[in-house]
Amino acid sequence: MWRHVTPDAARRMLIxxxxxxxxxxxxxxxxxxxxxxxxxxxxxxxxxxxSKEDLLFQISKIGHELSLSVLSDVPGKDPVERLSxxxxxxxxxxxxxxxxxxxxxxxxxxxxxxxxxTVVELRRGIEGxxxxxxxxxxxxxxxxxxxLRGATLAVLSLCIDVARWYQPTGKRxxxxxxxxxxxxxxxxxxx
Amino acid sequence: MWRHVTPDAARRMLIxxxxxxxxxxxxxxxxxxxxxxxxxxxxxxxxxxxSKEDLLFQISKIGHELSLSVLSDVPGKDPVERLSxxxxxxxxxxxxxxxxxxxxxxxxxxxxxxxxxTVVELRRGIEGxxxxxxxxxxxxxxxxxxxLRGATLAVLSLCIDVARWYQPTGKRxxxxxxxxxxxxxxxxxxx
Numbered sequence: 347m348w349r350h351v352t353p354d355a356a357r358r359m360l361i362x363x364x365x366x367x368x369x370x371x372x373x374x375x376x377x378x379x380x381x382x383x384x385x386x387x388x389x390x391x392x393x394x395x396x397s398k399e400d401l402l403f404q405i406s407k408i409g410h411e412l413s414l415s416v417l418s419d420v421p422g423k424d425p426v427e428r429l430s431x432x433x434x435x436x437x438x439x440x441x442x443x444x445x446x447x448x449x450x451x452x453x454x455x456x457x458x459x460x461x462x463x464t465v466v467e468l469r470r471g472i473e474g475x476x477x478x479x480x481x482x483x484x485x486x487x488x489x490x491x492x493x494l495r496g497a498t499l500a501v502l503s504l505c506i507d508v509a510r511w512y513q514p515t516g517k518r519x520x521x522x523x524x525x526x527x528x529x530x531x532x533x534x535x536x537x
Numbered sequence: 538m539w540r541h542v543t544p545d546a547a548r549r550m551l552i553x554x555x556x557x558x559x560x561x562x563x564x565x566x567x568x569x570x571x572x573x574x575x576x577x578x579x580x581x582x583x584x585x586x587x588s589k590e591d592l593l594f595q596i597s598k599i600g601h602e603l604s605l606s607v608l609s610d611v612p613g614k615d616p617v618e619r620l621s622x623x624x625x626x627x628x629x630x631x632x633x634x635x636x637x638x639x640x641x642x643x644x645x646x647x648x649x650x651x652x653x654x655t656v657v658e659l660r661r662g663i664e665g666x667x668x669x670x671x672x673x674x675x676x677x678x679x680x681x682x683x684x685l686r687g688a689t690l691a692v693l694s695l696c697i698d699v700a701r702w703y704q705p706t707g708k709r710x711x712x713x714x715x716x717x718x719x720x721x722x723x724x725x726x727x728x
Contacts, residue, residue, distance in 0.1 A: 371562025451701060452643055496709075496717045499702070500695060507698035510642060511690070518687075526687045534725035 347412055347443055351404075356394040358384045360408075363401040367449045372402055372456045402453060403461040409450040410468035413439055417475040425483030426532060432479050433505060433531045434524030440508040441520035447509035476502055480535060490537035501531055538603055538634055542595075547585040549575045551599075554592040558640045563593055563647045593644060594652040600641040601659035604630055608666040616674030617723060623670050624696060624722045625715030631699040632711035638700035667693055671726065681728035692722055 351357040362384035366375040377398050381388045395401050416435045422428030440447050457465060477498040483489035491497040508523055518526070542548040553575035557566040568589050572579045586592050607626045613619030631638050648656060668689040674680035682688040699714055709717070 370564045373561040374564030448643075452639075493717060497721065500718065500721050503698045503702060504691060504695050507694045507701070510698070511694060526684060527691065530688065530691050530725050534721050 430528040434528040438524035621719040625719040628696040629715035
């Protein structure tokens with residue numbers, strides 16, 4: 347997920363920061379911890395990032411942009427198929443990238459007001475995309491969602507929470523979780 | 538939720554710890570922070586608790602016991618009504634006690650192996666109660682859940698994640714969230 351981050355040193359630091367934040371929490375992590383985990387000097391961090399908060403913002407921004415892209419141009423011949431594909435991809439994404447997803451979701455409060463506003467904008471985009479897939483199905487008479495915003499909230503929440511409970515050593519693969527959730531959500535919304 | 542914790546000083550410390558952990562994370566919180574928040578001396582903490590980890594364990598244990606009790610003897614004339622009541626109470630609980638619920642869910646990894654085992658046992662109880670309510674409905678031919686464990690996981694996850702996104706200043710009250718979720722889950726599982 348970090349392959350577009352350049353140069354190599356900046357990428358290694360972002361990966362190190364994501365792991366440290368997931369492990370100890372944002373507030374208990376120092377830039378020294380991050381540098382050490384990335385095998386660099388503490389001063390090297392400031393060549394690429396303004397602060398520890400800037401590292402959190404970059405992780406959060408990239409995480410939200412990627413999960414937003416999962417909901418872009420979702421394929422499917424009708425709204426039912428598009429909803430299934432959207433849910434299975436979004437749930438799978440939160441299993442595969444559970445470490446980053448946890449940091450992104452649980453440390454929102456540590457962002458500066460300006461950075462928080464940027465992330466909230468991305469979150470509105472995610473919500474808007476899922477909502478329009480559901481709305482399409484309602485308009486076509488295929489889904490029944492009297493509370494469209496409530497249903498959208500529940501569907502996104504269900505997928506996001508995969509990041510909390512998912513364990514790579516667990517019984518279900520990200521693909522199986524995606525398939526299970528697509529089926530449950532389809533039943534929840536179909537009229 | 539802490540009314541059974543005695544004496545008063547022990548209760549004040551637990552409440553202070555829950556707020557500090559929710560605010561800064563477990564690892565960045567010191568017993569000094571907790572004492573100061575409770576208006577006590579750092580040494581006073583050790584009269585009631587063995588360590589910072591012991592405070593986390595007590596919070597986690599009480600939190601899990603209370604959320605387990607929400608799923609005990611759920612009223613309802615049939616499995617459909619019992620499922621609705623279970624989901625609405627469990628979701629509502631996670632809205633009302635969102636601060637504690639976040640600590641309990643996100644800091645599991647900071648518990649000692651022994652304390653972690655105790656909490657895992659309580660989590661099995663929670664899972665077992667929700668599963669048996671769903672299983673009752675399946676046996677009565679009212680619900681369709683080919684993957685019973687998967688459906689139980691999804692229902693619990695949906696309710697628990699309310700603690701992440703719920704805001705007391707938000708548009709929906711805990712009661713409204715409970716009613717919305719009861720309706721969505723009923724539709725997801727009814728045959």
